[in-house]
Amino acid sequence: MSNKQINWFKFASPQAFYPLAGRMIPWFWGLAAVFGIAGLYIGFLVAPTDAQQGEGYRIIFLHVPASWMSMFIYLVMAFWAGLGLAFNFRLSGMMASALAPTGALFAFLSLWTGALWGKPMWGAWWVWDARLTSELILLFLYVGFIALQSAIDDPRRADKAGAILALVGVVNVPIIYFSVKWWNTLHQGSSVSLTKSPSMAMTMLWGMLLCALACWMYAIAVALMRVRTIMLERERHTDWVRAELRELCEPAGGE
Amino acid sequence: MLKLVHAIISRDLRLAMRRRADIVSALFFFIIVVSLFPLGVGPEPELLRKLAPGVLWVAALLATMLSLPRLFADDHRDGTLEQLALAPQPLGLIVLGKVVAHWLVSGLPLALLAPVLGLQFDLSSDALWVLSSTLLIGTPALSGIGAIGAALTLGVRGGGVLLSLLVLPLYIPVLIFGAGAVDATVTGLGAQAHLSLLGALTLGGVFFAPWPTAAALRIALD
Amino acid sequence: MYWNSFSEFLAMGSHGLYVWGSVGVMTVAMILEPVLLIKGQKELISRLKRQFRAERSEQRVGRNADRATPSQG
Numbered sequence: 001m002s003n004k005q006i007n008w009f010k011f012a013s014p015q016a017f018y019p020l021a022g023r024m025i026p027w028f029w030g031l032a033a034v035f036g037i038a039g040l041y042i043g044f045l046v047a048p049t050d051a052q053q054g055e056g057y058r059i060i061f062l063h064v065p066a067s068w069m070s071m072f073i074y075l076v077m078a079f080w081a082g083l084g085l086a087f088n089f090r091l092s093g094m095m096a097s098a099l100a101p102t103g104a105l106f107a108f109l110s111l112w113t114g115a116l117w118g119k120p121m122w123g124a125w126w127v128w129d130a131r132l133t134s135e136l137i138l139l140f141l142y143v144g145f146i147a148l149q150s151a152i153d154d155p156r157r158a159d160k161a162g163a164i165l166a167l168v169g170v171v172n173v174p175i176i177y178f179s180v181k182w183w184n185t186l187h188q189g190s191s192v193s194l195t196k197s198p199s200m201a202m203t204m205l206w207g208m209l210l211c212a213l214a215c216w217m218y219a220i221a222v223a224l225m226r227v228r229t230i231m232l233e234r235e236r237h238t239d240w241v242r243a244e245l246r247e248l249c250e251p252a253g254g255e
Numbered sequence: 256m257l258k259l260v261h262a263i264i265s266r267d268l269r270l271a272m273r274r275r276a277d278i279v280s281a282l283f284f285f286i287i288v289v290s291l292f293p294l295g296v297g298p299e300p301e302l303l304r305k306l307a308p309g310v311l312w313v314a315a316l317l318a319t320m321l322s323l324p325r326l327f328a329d330d331h332r333d334g335t336l337e338q339l340a341l342a343p344q345p346l347g348l349i350v351l352g353k354v355v356a357h358w359l360v361s362g363l364p365l366a367l368l369a370p371v372l373g374l375q376f377d378l379s380s381d382a383l384w385v386l387s388s389t390l391l392i393g394t395p396a397l398s399g400i401g402a403i404g405a406a407l408t409l410g411v412r413g414g415g416v417l418l419s420l421l422v423l424p425l426y427i428p429v430l431i432f433g434a435g436a437v438d439a440t441v442t443g444l445g446a447q448a449h450l451s452l453l454g455a456l457t458l459g460g461v462f463f464a465p466w467p468t469a470a471a472l473r474i475a476l477d
Numbered sequence: 478m479y480w481n482s483f484s485e486f487l488a489m490g491s492h493g494l495y496v497w498g499s500v501g502v503m504t505v506a507m508i509l510e511p512v513l514l515i516k517g518q519k520e521l522i523s524r525l526k527r528q529f530r531a532e533r534s535e536q537r538v539g540r541n542a543d544r545a546t547p548s549q550g
Contacts, residue, residue, distance in 0.1 A: 055490035059499045062499050105510060144420045147421075152411055161407050161475075164403070165421060172425050176428055186435065222514065241525070
């Protein structure tokens with residue numbers, strides 16, 4: 001009892017992280033459900049209508065969290081990638097590859113909901129607005145990362161090459177965003193700005209934050225699930241995977 | 256240090272001169288792609304003037320992509336790259352030399368050829384000058400950023416397509432400022448701001464890109 | 478509660494198609510992703526188990542053969 005200090009590096013090994021992640025996943029699912037229900041309740045049932053945009057504005061309760069998560073996941077991915085390059089943790093490369101598909105999914109959802117929002121607001125499914133364009137480029141970056149990793153057979157090399165790409169991407173994202181913004185102001189495609197709705201009511205803000213939290217918890221849960229699969233796949237020749245699977249076998253196998 | 260870079264450049268140039276057909280093919284690719292656009296959208300001079308900056312720049316990006324897979328592949332195949340990686344000099348400098356050589360045989364000819372193609376699009380002589388100088392200033396960044404992608408995809412199956420998937424999104428800022436400068440000249444606004452930003456991108460690209468490229472090469476050689 | 482009736486809620490002030498289109502796709506995507514993951518993990522586990530079982534039985538056969546050969550000879 002006296003020795004309560006946790007050795008965090010212990011969890012950096014797949015062997016220790018695998019069961020830990022398994023125990024954490026239900027909690028994150030629970031939190032995602034609670035936040036999601038609360039956020040959608042506020043967003044769709046409590047929040048008043050927006051004076052300018054009518055009821056269509058309720059898409060922001062999905063669109064903004066999805067865009068936030070797509071950007072945030074890229075940052076987290078680059079963070080894991082950098083950690084993996086610097087300290088050679090096996091876990092960090094796996095985390096980066098586990099996060100990428102979820103990030104790409106959120107980028108896609110952000111574009112999808114953005115299109116469905118843009119149609120009633122701007123009268124067009126797609127507008128070359130700086131934010132939408134940057135989101136599209138972010139999706140390209142995710143696709144490039146996933147394609148590079150899946151093209152390389154050796155997982156160690158795939159991790160490292162992906163890490164370099166993620167870091168180069170994360171340095172470039174602000175430059176890309178700035179250049180797209182510059183391009184956008186010069187060409188003045190759209191004059192309506194979405195986040196500039198001047199007085200966002202407190203209830204709307206709360207709804208959005210809760211939805212964003214729900215997406216965050218969802219992303220963690222899904223990434224942990226995916227990282228567990230990646231661990232089993234990559235470490236299938238090790239003893240701990242055998243032990244883990246035999247344990248899984250027992251209830252069914254009897255003997 | 257400079258001597259090393261110089262030696263790499265002259266070596267790569269000598270090798271490139273032996274394969275002149277590759278350079279010429281990339282240039283003709285550029286010419287053909289640019290010439291296809293008027294056939295696709297119609298010959299109205301007004302429309303062509305509007306399209307010219309974007310079309311020429313996008314074609315330049317694609318033409319640069321063509322020669323990128325070969326940037327390290329030949330040296331990798333005959334083992335030269337491993338020798339270079341073992342050399343006491345920093346690999347980043349060697350990469351810098353190769354990037355400069357790549358630009359000399361891919362970017363520079365494009366910049367020199369572009370004004371002639373600009374005539375097809377009815378650009379004014381001012382715009383032609385600016386077009387040529389944006390390509391001169393901007394294409395080194397393309398070679399620099401492209402080198403990262405070439406190193407990452409070295410020896411990977413489906414390397415060529417994958418390379419464009421990785422590199423083209425990163426080319427977007429160069430495209431925006433390069434085409435934007437020509438566009439600004441055509442519409443009568445000054446191109447100064449665009450040109451300085453393009454110069455900043457090139458400086459950043461050429462001096463920072465060799466280091467991740469070197470890291471990626473070491474991973475590929477492991 | 479902001480809405481007067483359920484049909485009003487569904488109509489979303491004539492933007493129903495857009496709002497429910499986003500909600501629908503997002504929900505489907507966020508359900509499909511974990512379902513596919515669970516399926517993939519199950520498949521992987523059964524594949525690995527089959528592989529391990531095959532290896533173990535191979536070893537057993539090998540050991541039996543080792544034991545069998547001297548008695549025969």
